[in-house]
Amino acid sequence: MIWVSGYKLASAVSNAGGLGLIGAGSMYPEVLREHIQKCKMATSKPFGVNVPMLYPNIEEIMKIIVEEGVKIVFTSAGNPKTWTPYLKENGITVVHVVSSTVFALKAQAAGVDAIVAEGFEAGGHNGRDETTTFTLIPMVKEQIQIPVIAAGGIANGRGMLAAMVLGADGVQVGSRFAASKESSAHENFKKTIVEVQEGGTQLTLKELAPVRLIKNKFYQDLQHLYEKCPTKEELTAFLGRARAKRGMFEGDLIEGELEIGQIAGLIHQINSAEEIVLEMMTDFESARREVQEFDF
């Protein structure tokens, strides 16, 4: 949720009854502090911060999180052993994002309180095993004792119910909120999320770090480069710097990197966070009623 989830979205989700997360991955430490402070003023409900641990300034970010009294941290992109003890010592609930059962077991062993199991269909950075939500959730659930939150492909109440049928204890929703009114994504990017169809995203850049993005000109140019069998260095040079900011935050739909999940093909309008949460809960309940009527 880099570039899309600041305090506005996080507090709106929390006020609507979800658990809003501030995405620290695209924030300098002092920017994060400001967002946490504003979030505390905008909601009295619990909220959390998502921290990709491989980003720079990680020590400073963790220090700020503790200083500001954040109660819930979602960690990703790194070893859960590194920061879990420090966060737990400071009374923080820790949830770690994984893409496989092996990583889920490691996170559980590191003492996290819950895991997010994220499938191949999820937007942005993703795992190497390419395990999908439909198969990852039951396989992780079978091996893990702590709560499992499903992510990847969930944008409505039916998806939420299906994930829970597969064994999830809860769900994490990214793409749908990236296209919400309170998202800090550029309007161009939000419109693109609404317009993109099934098949409009792809997992690429696997040699560096696998990332799912929209097949725009930047993606097409990347495919042309792939035809020449590039080295990692050539890929890194082609990628350049700040592609994601350029696409998602500044709205450059041509040369920017537009990270979104496959489920974008099912997102048809830009709603407020409150509308999304209410619609999901209503649709969850009606899907639950329908389940009783399946007949053979």
Place this chain on the structure above:
Amino acid sequence: MIWVSGYKLASAVSNAGGLGLIGAGSMYPEVLREHIQKCKMATSKPFGVNVPMLYPNIEEIMKIIVEEGVKIVFTSAGNPKTWTPYLKENGITVVHVVSSTVFALKAQAAGVDAIVAEGFEAGGHNGRDETTTFTLIPMVKEQIQIPVIAAGGIANGRGMLAAMVLGADGVQVGSRFAASKESSAHENFKKTIVEVQEGGTQLTLKELAPVRLIKNKFYQDLQHLYEKCPTKEELTAFLGRARAKRGMFEGDLIEGELEIGQIAGLIHQINSAEEIVLEMMTDFESARREVQEFDF
């Protein structure tokens, strides 16, 4: 289901209350005729034949299907316009397998009776859009008026219920039956399906035709070849002939091609087709009851 679904498995599934399918893709025309005739003797229930349309001898295969009075045909790997009218004129129900909404719309326009929407996690040959079951089913269902059968990742009753929550009217189960007692897969391959863990399969050979298979030595050798940026011709030469037969039917776990879905990681024993169908229905009903108890 090439090399695994002959008349023994198809009739056992039909006798257990499912719709058994004979996989014609690995059969010479006269072998298929024999399997159809034996299947008619082994069950009085409906069964079908799955026909990948790009295989050789397609005219002869379709002629045999009509001559033998087969009532249901699942077509795949080809244009549904080509054979649907002929099959329908002969009173046959036609179901076409697709991997995207675009292909689903084309199949519907071609006049098929239903489609199978198969996600990225499915074993064997797969689509280029890499859309997962969790996202493909609701996106296809939104655009299609004819029944949608979900495939890819479904091996138990919970998976069946989850697929139906996402919008499927029914489910197709492959990997689980590939490892059944009545499957014609080699015992070595069946044992491997039971042993394989999450992350043990990969979609590869995308330059030729994407196929999901187990990461055995053949797969590892293929990855080494990929490091050298091979041409299509080099890939074809490396693949050689009859790799799938060698792996799945003859049990060569080293050099053979072992096609199976991601959900193999959730398959822990070799059951009879009847046990599988009964267990799926029982678990479907208990998952349905559990749905009423989800509480927030």
